[in-house]
Amino acid sequence: MDQYPSGHPYTVAVDCIIFGFDGERLKLLLIKRGFEPEKGKWSLMGGFVKPKESLDHAAKRVLHRLTGLEGVYLEQLKAFGMPKRDPRERTISVSYFALIGIHKYHKQVSSSYDSEWFPVTDFPKLIFDHQKMVNLARSRLRYKASLHPILFELLPEKFTMPQLQMLYEDFYLTTFDKRNFSRKILSTNLLIKQKDKDKSSSKRGAFYYKLNKEKYKENFHAFLKFIPNPEHLI
Amino acid sequence: MDQYPSGHPYTVAVDCIIFGFDGERLKLLLIKRGFEPEKGKWSLMGGFVKPKESLDHAAKRVLHRLTGLEGVYLEQLKAFGMPKRDPRERTISVSYFALIGIHKYHKQVSSSYDSEWFPVTDFPKLIFDHQKMVNLARSRLRYKASLHPILFELLPEKFTMPQLQMLYEDFYLTTFDKRNFSRKILSTNLLIKQKDKDKSSSKRGAFYYKLNKEKYKENFHAFLKFIPNPEHLI
Numbered sequence: 001m002d003q004y005p006s007g008h009p010y011t012v013a014v015d016c017i018i019f020g021f022d023g024e025r026l027k028l029l030l031i032k033r034g035f036e037p038e039k040g041k042w043s044l045m046g047g048f049v050k051p052k053e054s055l056d057h058a059a060k061r062v063l064h065r066l067t068g069l070e071g072v073y074l075e076q077l078k079a080f081g082m083p084k085r086d087p088r089e090r091t092i093s094v095s096y097f098a099l100i101g102i103h104k105y106h107k108q109v110s111s112s113y114d115s116e117w118f119p120v121t122d123f124p125k126l127i128f129d130h131q132k133m134v135n136l137a138r139s140r141l142r143y144k145a146s147l148h149p150i151l152f153e154l155l156p157e158k159f160t161m162p163q164l165q166m167l168y169e170d171f172y173l174t175t176f177d178k179r180n181f182s183r184k185i186l187s188t189n190l191l192i193k194q195k196d197k198d199k200s201s202s203k204r205g206a207f208y209y210k211l212n213k214e215k216y217k218e219n220f221h222a223f224l225k226f227i228p229n230p231e232h233l234i
Numbered sequence: 235m236d237q238y239p240s241g242h243p244y245t246v247a248v249d250c251i252i253f254g255f256d257g258e259r260l261k262l263l264l265i266k267r268g269f270e271p272e273k274g275k276w277s278l279m280g281g282f283v284k285p286k287e288s289l290d291h292a293a294k295r296v297l298h299r300l301t302g303l304e305g306v307y308l309e310q311l312k313a314f315g316m317p318k319r320d321p322r323e324r325t326i327s328v329s330y331f332a333l334i335g336i337h338k339y340h341k342q343v344s345s346s347y348d349s350e351w352f353p354v355t356d357f358p359k360l361i362f363d364h365q366k367m368v369n370l371a372r373s374r375l376r377y378k379a380s381l382h383p384i385l386f387e388l389l390p391e392k393f394t395m396p397q398l399q400m401l402y403e404d405f406y407l408t409t410f411d412k413r414n415f416s417r418k419i420l421s422t423n424l425l426i427k428q429k430d431k432d433k434s435s436s437k438r439g440a441f442y443y444k445l446n447k448e449k450y451k452e453n454f455h456a457f458l459k460f461i462p463n464p465e466h467l468i
Binding site: 078 | 241246285288
């Protein structure tokens, strides 16, 4: 610690970058600010940290209060603290990203707040440094998703191969060859083919798959080939 | 943001987890507190964030003021914000980890502060939640080091295979078979064998190696096999 008797007081907030997948597109949940400054502009969901709660608790509380959601994947991303990021006063914001299955929560989400899901490739300008937070969350998530099958958090219990491919393509802003994609994904042994088909998007239909949850757990760190028992390290 | 007109004011600090490698052991730089509370106890190096500086700047400043070091590898780890982590007042601490070549900086480091390098496997009890910060930094670093050749930040320009092996063994708290280790590391094509030997630790001596910095850059993301051009994503 410094020699100061104490530090300067700042406001501390949390902001949540909320990703969802509606079966076709990767989306971002934003709210319209109902107060100044920047009234009427789009923003991430956030809130101030209360005196008796932890940062994680504040993020959970904000997410729950604004969306009705509980038990979702939520991870601290980074603390943002540029001196003039918030024009009102010096505010440190600890950002979190959340992965939500839109299919499950859609109704609760839009009820009480002026919120809207936007495609991650096309959403309005955001206030403060929220655009930077979204960019960083997308990078971090791309990074994690290339190592861990984390994107399954976004999918419903049953999903099709074309849906999974659309999710990955939206995520990495690229296109994959259909057969290669399917072959690579199936080679992970993470999916269990179901007997029924989704016929909503084509006559022929597409088989449903489910995630093999045991394999998911088992293979989560399988890429760490060099280090023995990497699962004990993380 | 919440409907509150403003948040509660808290103190914001940074704490640095500083790793170094002395050629034999992985070490952690700690300071002895010269003031209350917890006077005389061991602590990470930290300081309060000043009104006109960013969090990154505060971490750099603290690191520089206490060690004389500049241009070292420094990365934000996580914001710690449990309500009673600091008994004096509610303090949010943003932790950073740094990787230092002890060989280069040793003299500056210990001059003005009561600081000491401890083996990461055997260091004194730390104040507040600093032990948690160290644990998380070690996890994060193990994780990164199993994917990226990041540990080279800790090595001098020229190093031997036994040194590299000692570093990895201390890092992962394990032992590697000498020939396997050497074979795996060399298969990355990251090292350039030198003509001279280090004869300080054995008669026969051990060849020096240097890092191939081009390959280092090139291969940094080589493990991301599934995603095309992953280097553009991070």
